[in-house]
Amino acid sequence: MKKVYAKEELCLNCHLCEVFCKTAHSLSKDVIKANKYEQPAPAARVKVYGDNKLSVAVNCRHCEEPKCVKACITGAMTKDKKTGIVSVNEEKCIGCMTCLAVCPFGCIQTGKFAVKCDLCRGEDEPACVKNCPNRALVYTDLGGAEV
Amino acid sequence: MKYIIIGASAAGLACAEQIRKEDAAGSITVMTGEHYLPYSRPTISYYLKGALKPSDMYLRKPSYYAANGIEILTDTPAREINRENKTVKAGRKSYAYDKLCICTGSKPFIPPMKHVEGKANAYTFLDFAGAKILKQKATPNTKAVIIGAGLIGMKAAEGLSKICQSVDVVELAPRILPSILDEASAKKVQKYIEEKGHIHFHLGDTVKEAKSKDKRITSLILNSGKELPCDMLVLAVGVRPETQLAEQAGIETDRGILTDPATMRTSDSDIYAAGDCTVSVDMLDGSKKILALYPNAVYQGTAAGSQMAGGNILVSGTYAVNAIDFYGLRICTCGLINAQGPQYTDKTAQHGDRYKRLIFENNRLVGFVLINAGENAGIYTSLIENRTDLAEIQTDIFDTPSLFMFEKAQRQKRLKGESV
Amino acid sequence: MLKEGQIRIPSGCAIAGIIDRKGGLINGCEIIKSIALMHDRSNGLGGGFAAYGIYPEHKDEYAFHIFYDSAEAQKKCEEFLFKHFNVDEAERIPTKKIPAIKNGPDIWRYFARVNRVRMKNARLDESEYVMQCVTKVNDAFEGAYIFSSGKNMGCFKAVGYPEDVGEFYMLDKYDAYLWTAHGRFPTNTPGWWGGAHPFNVLDWSVVHNGEISSYDANRRYIEQFGYKCSMQTDTEVITYLFDHLIRHHGLPTNVAADVLTAPEWDEIDRMDAQKKEYFTNLRAIYSGALVNGPFSVILGSNKGLLAINDRLKLRSLTAATKGSRAYFASEESAIRVVCPDPEKVWSVSGADPVFVPLEINEKEDA
């Protein structure tokens, strides 16, 4: 399946991926409303770590054998057989964050429900990849070899 | 092949699904004494406090089981396992099996208390049915008393506090959530809960006897002599593995059903066991323990199912990991939290309402307790599970864990999503 | 208004040419008939002919055709001519008064041999010596214009329609083995006898139809080698290019034609190695000599007749053969009027020039 891969040597620590992820997962889909006025504030599913010298944007790896799906106590976290996307059903999720406690990559963030990347529900290009100014995030199915 | 699974919760469902994945033809029958299709037990407290609709509690859509050829027999408690002719008696019928898996989970442990047995308003809080009764019975002016300040007791207290004005919790140990919190963190959480949930704690105390009137408890006399008026009593002292069926069938047990920690096979080669009813081996210190936790049940169920269907999935390593929240206060714990012994050291970092306690064994992380400081806790968990030598960690262990903890090669592996 | 030669005059035209490879003689009236048919392609402000093999008795002498505007212009020019050449004969070119051709200059012709002594101390070879003398007269002597200076050939041109010019010079009295003709359609000039085609250098004569957009690039290229483009016409620069490539650089005529009408690079890239190297070197060395923009040209010389068309074939030029004769014209009809049943008729293609050698002169050169 196509996944998002981060190339740390190209990441500029600009955090635009976070801004546009929030926008893509907001109600208004407007970059200003989503990031400034909308309540409850939408959450970014990608997070940038590091500083100007070295940084990288981390979002869900959509693992083949997802630990978070196994650990989810309500069955809200599932991996779609066809698309391979691991996503959370926001109604069923009770926000206990057990998934967060087992994800070895730190791709899940705390919120009213588990905040994690859903690859923009199979858009042709996730918002973070589309808005990365330096192609530090690529959306390919090369298994990260090309990374 | 005919597969029978006793118990339809986390372990039972995981086992059934794994069998189906590896054996498309075999007939799979899952028996449960409960009235409901497989549902998530930990969510009953969210149901009790009205945060979750019943329909959202089910683990799979009803149509799922037929679609995947898994037969669920509700209201069918297994009565007896006949190992000679490999059959299970339930109700008036007996079901033959080639491979059997016992996933009977745990049962409430009720300590000896005078005049509590059989009282109409003494309840347990383990399953959906129990939660439904509490929800029906509880009214704003019900005086609720919960015995036990463990995970279940505290969750029951939180739920009831949304309905009843007066909620009292009685706990033998000197602090709440003794199994997952230490002295300092327990005090902080207790103070927080008392503010948020108007719950009264009676620590280091227990119920000596109960006064009752025509089969209903009216008040409780504690060891300390205090008397608590009580219309509803919830027994949440603890749980024990449900091993009654296994013991009758002569399968080895020691507090829980004994199994091979990797294949989950019991002393009978055609019988497996998984979940809360088994005894696990804690990979962190090798000791045998009851690790009644949802993720472990799923791993064990999956391994048992695979072995039963001739597959080769094993349980890699079992340890405790827990994430729970009370009134928005998030607690996340993992590993040996109350480990004693010279080789264990621990350090705590606290600022404002963030509390982070890390437990080390020589140069390895073996446990943590995080309160409102759970960001990327899973990375700590992976350090524990992979027994990572902390010398390799590039950043300060107390910083929020990130992939920058690992040097470049390791980091690249994780960025590429290779399993770690 | 600027006189011709001081300004570049864009013009369309008609061209025609007939050659008998075996040297058989063709009477003037045939070429006149051919060019006359294309009357509408010119506007009466210029017409002319070139004829090869018309002075067999003066085969080894230079036949100078000169226009004089005044007597003293003639005096000064003849003075220069007699000094640099040994002139055997001098006479007015016989012409017939016809209403269509009005108030032209006085037209004389001289048969002369090079003054060897002067030529030696000028340290030039014969062709260069003759060319420099002609250029000197045409540039320096006001009112005198040498419009033909080849051996055993001559140009006959004037302001008027070509068929009238032919009648004016009584070309039906001449027989030649190679004829070229031209009808001019210049814009913004009242017409000037000297400006009519063909344009002549030594025994080259060029008639041209079209407008080359690479004119200034070609001009500034050729002027590097001593040529002076005084007429500012396409014909002049094309003639000098041929003269330079063939005489100075000794290239065969058809190779010179390749320089001017080189094929496109994507064609060259597809050729075999040897051809590819040939054309790549050609275009690299002579990039300034590439001629661009629509044109069709007929080049006469004692070696034969060369017909070339621009690379994109934007101007018409038809060719035909019958027996030892070859016909060329801007329109097929102008060929059929003089040769109703040609054996082969085809349209000259862009980057593929047609060269019809004169076998009689070939024996001499070989």
Place this chain on the structure above:
Amino acid sequence: MAIDYIPRSFTIVRDKERCIDCGCCVRQCSNECHYFADDGKTVLADSQNCVACHRCVDLCPTHALRIEKYICDYRENANWTAQYQQEICRQADSGGTLLSAMGNPKPYPIYWDKILLNASQVTNPSIDPLREPMEIRTILGRKPERMTVEEKGKSTIKMPPQVVLETPIMFSAMSFGSISLNAQKSLAMAAKNLGTLFNTGEGGLHPDLEAYTDHAIVQVASGRFGVHKEYLNRSRYVEIKIGQGAKPGIGGHLPGEKVNVEVSNARMIPVGSDAISPAPHHDIYSIEDLRQLIWSIKQATDNTKPVCVKIAAVHNVAAIVSGCARAGADIIAIDGFRGGTGAAPTRIRDNVGIPIELALAAADQRLREEGIRSHVSLVAAGSFRCSADIVKAIALGADACYCASAPLIAMGCHMCRTCNTGKCNWGIATQRPELTKRLNPDIMHQRVENLITAWNHEIKEIMGGMGINSIDSLRGNRLMLRGIGLSEKELQILGIKHAGE
């Protein structure tokens, strides 16, 4: 605190309603103009160091930022302009020569803008570039006097080495050191894909560019940085840098901070040492020395590569060009005074040298008068801003054009003219790893290719309009040009008529 005599040049204007305080500008500005307030949430700006490089403006996700000129008036004085006063203050502060970057910004006449192009109307037809092949292939190198053939179709000439370009546009010299490796790699990749050449400048050849040596012009400058036999051979042709348009007559100065390990390896000089290329080549004190250097380079490359000599456009440029041609240079590059530079003394950049248009016209005419124009290739450099400039240069007589500033702008440069500070926010004129990574060659080489491909299309369209379908017929074709608002003298030097004639 000493008095700050020089007011800031720009003001950063933040639209509070649009700004979402995401801090992207804070992290991106290498001049640290943006910063978080104490609450760590709201973003503020101190415009003192702003150089209007627009990094923050372009990356701001909500386009909340704008840069405007900071008007701080001085009493009006046509002679003592604000700029001269401020430059005096700066020198009063530093006591050193003023350094600045990019080409001559002074409002001297720009002749490209005063030359108009011809088009065919009725007498000769335009050529339709969609139907006919439009040829812009350019062949550089020394051409023999004449062609020799055995017969039609069989060449017997022994051709000196030629360089075939698929476009008359090449990338001018920008050394690894003044610009980042990523920037140079992007140009190298673009050059390869476009079928043209990039120029290593006097910074030597970085090993990472090994795959692009067939498209590399390697420079031999007065500092001889990184020059050795393989370097000369791993190239498409060798360029001897006598002068540079932005700083005629002087050498170059790459500050030590920029000479990191990589730069020192490529230049074969110690890390951290200032890379100073001396004013003259210390082995060329007259034209015949140049001939010897040309021969020795040809020997080192056993005559497989043309040798180019690059000179700055100065007063007797026509004679210099003729001298170089006769000294054996196969290609001669003339760099006008608007040519860019990473760092050059302001006074020299602003006052020394002449415009490329006049230099090119004079040199082309002189070579033709001497009958040797067709033997050598002439390359013009010194600020081409669009394809029309290129067409005009070729019509004036250039074989090809060197472009540098334009591709840089395609890669993000905003002409803030502070390359000498080494803090280029776009990752071009800097060696700092956190800045150079901002220029991703995989993205930027495509932008440069797009630019040159676009210019090629425009050149073909303009040529078509003139009825020309091969660039050979445009070269030196000055009838295609007309001057407008030019003096008689300027028209005469440019060799073109005035519009309307």
